[in-house]
Amino acid sequence: MSRYEPGQIEAKWQEAWDKAGVFTATRDAARPKYYVLEMFPYPSGRIHMGHVRNYTMGDVVARYKSSCGFSVLHPMGWDAFGMPAENAAMERGGHPKDWTYGNIADMRGQMKPLGLSIDWSREFATCDPEYYGQQQAMFLDMMDKGLIYRKAAVVNWDPVDMTVLANEQVENGRGWRSGALVERRELTQWFFKISDYAEDLLEALDGLKDWPEKVRLMQANWIGKSRGLQFAFETIGAPDGFEKLECYTTRPDTLMGAAFAGISPDHPIAKALESDPKVAAFLAQCRLGGTTAEALETAEKIGFDTGIRVKHPLNPDWELPVWIANFILMDYGTGAIFGCPAHDQRDFEFATKYGLPINPVFVAEGAAEAPLTEAFIPMKSERVQYVRALDGNRVMTGDEGVAQAIALAEARGFGQGVTKFRLRDWGISRQRYWGCPIPVVHCATCGVVPEKKENLPVELPYDVSFDKPGNPLDRHPTWRDVACPKCGAAAKRETDTMDTFVDSSWYYARFTAPRATTPTVAEDAAYWMNVDQYIGGIEHAILHLLYSRFFARAMNETGHLPEKAREPFNALFTQGMVTHEIYLTRDANGRAVYHLPEDIIRSEAGATLKDGTVVEVIPSAKMSKSKKNVVDPMNIIADFGADTARWFVMSDSPPERDVEWTSSGAEATAKHLGRVWRLADEISRDTTAPTDEDQALARAAARAIVDVTYGIENFAFNKSVAALYGFTNTLAKAKAGAEARKSAMRIMAQLMSPMVPHLAEEVWAMLGGEGLVARAPWPKADPALLVEDSVTLPIQINGKRRAEISVPKDMPASEVEKIALANEDVIKFLAGQPVKKFIVVPGRIINVVV
């Protein structure tokens, strides 16, 4: 008897697939196409269980669709630009390029043994000049279309290292290397005009029927369409040129509850007042801390009374003080608000702190006006009693109050109803080396000049060093100093590079023609687009997906994608994350140093490093490179084979849910696959004559086909796996004849093939299956075998299950009722009480109400 030896069979079948070119994607007009894509990985150097889970899901879909007759495109590439490469260069020396390509080679070497059905001939990395050169070409096309501009924007500034920090590099308001308090500082930066598409991006969400509802909701909230009033306060005592203060509010119905006017620390008026040392000191205080929304909104609310007054638009005798407040964002609305403490929690806290009046505009319907202990903020759809309405107090909803206020403001001419979006333009400038260079030149006479297309790619210079803080491109004279493409005079290249989100916003399109000398090729894009099934982490629900949707529109308008690809992803599946505990120690400055799970020794007492140092254990979180809480799947592959790793990540947890990695279970999976192997081996040598159980086995196989197919179609791979466990148990126990068992085993091989393709090929071959199972058409269940003649109906009495009866499938309800009421247990539980109601749900349940 032979043994299941994954190490041998996996290599053998991978070679067989390669030789037969099973996974090479080809345009085939005769067949429908199917494009399945998993979010491509960052080449950290090691694959982890999250990758295995993500790519196995895509592989199951790709292999299944291929069996169903589709021409499948299933590519793989590398999201290869980004900070970790520069961090590695700073920490360990070496070059980001060498580090990145080395990591790619390592990761490819780890992924290949998984036996994924990937067309590797299409592989590319975003740091290939052939890729980012095409990105630069599109940047120039988008510039032509007016989709790109420059403006000042705020960055995290480390005053000690004299460098810009990413949000990730800010820890508790301090720079991660220097430990210095981070400041907010303005730089001139490049922006994509994504806000032009706000309405389109919002409305088109309705058409994304095969996207998770929660992702569409998150995107809609992110885009944040609001209807409100824009109006101007007349100012008293403001600097010249600021006779008006423009405000935007979504609650103009609360205008009579105004207690103050507030402006952002970045507002032009605040800047105009900065010559006053007190104002300057206050603004400096506001600029401490990071740039994230979270940092801004959780910071303690502080304010500064400017002494400026504004006239209330409805009563010129009513004057309000103008405060600078740190919780007002310059990016949203006009950067100025009126504060209504009674109906906004932030304003309430602010007013309480600085002793400003708190006057309610409305109270709960039927309630009396009373002092508030917190802001009263009912849903806008809720009816409330107005007590300080703009125009006549009455009971109405907030929405009605807002509409009335806008109408009144427009009639009196002090404001207009306007629609605004929360979505800001996409800032893409990064003051870093390892990214796609922005292909423009700054000339003293011509200004900002696009690089000529024939000079693309603007390639990153290799001879750079990371021994000083800041961007090495800034101090690389032979790269930076160039002739102006327009006038030929001495000029300087733009040294900012692009956000890596740009790289990942069009890679799906590039896979359709990865070697082309243009960004895309019309025929290839027309055939392969759109992505039929996109699979990736929920953490990308907003930014990556929104940017990609924007980019697809921009590519359509610049002629790089067809109209149908403006929404590039037909269906989206967001897998849950693989989580793991985090282990950390503290360095001399008290900052966190993270450790890999494989370096940790866990005992009952706690966790330590190998040298005995005690480590802090933080509860499970997303596996991430920076936190080092990653698990290495290579050990499982080495010990048990790729099929075990694949089966393991597909079983148990529903794909959309997070899964906590535990090492137990891999052995059990290997056991099961060994059992399938032995069963196949035994059946292949069976010579039993047909028996009367043959039909029952055929029925079980038909049931398995339906259940496994349902699981794959609905992204419930765990249910497909469960159905296969059940089918294995049934087949192992079946006393059927050899032919029936062989037939069932071949169906098993086919049904298992998307999850455990190597074992499936081996079983298929053992049982005389024709050719490769990877090329065999997906089995179909004979409907006749699925029909059940009788059903078991549970009987509930007052909603509690008390008995069950077995009746023919099509028995009419009146007959069922007679049989149910004659049932011994039913009679016992009814105890002679009269039946009030008798409910029969055909084929499901009976409920007797007494």
Add this chain to the structure above:
RNA sequence: GCGGGUGUGGUGGAAUGGUAGACGCGACAGACUCAAACUCUGUUUCCGAAAGGAGUGUCGGUUCGAGUCCGACCACCCGCACCA
């Protein structure tokens, strides 16, 4: 702080508003074995000897019937625009 999600046995989880706990892990018992491993068979939500009762984070509601729908709360997770 704002937005989104999750919560079911010892454990991962299953359940178109219709028998809660499928399937797997673990545990326990048995068979095989000189013995062990492997393998095979069975038991396994809790309380109870049983009859029966309780039970899907907490509290309330809708319904003949709620894990599922609605409301409030608690806990945990994700995102918040320079991590990818």
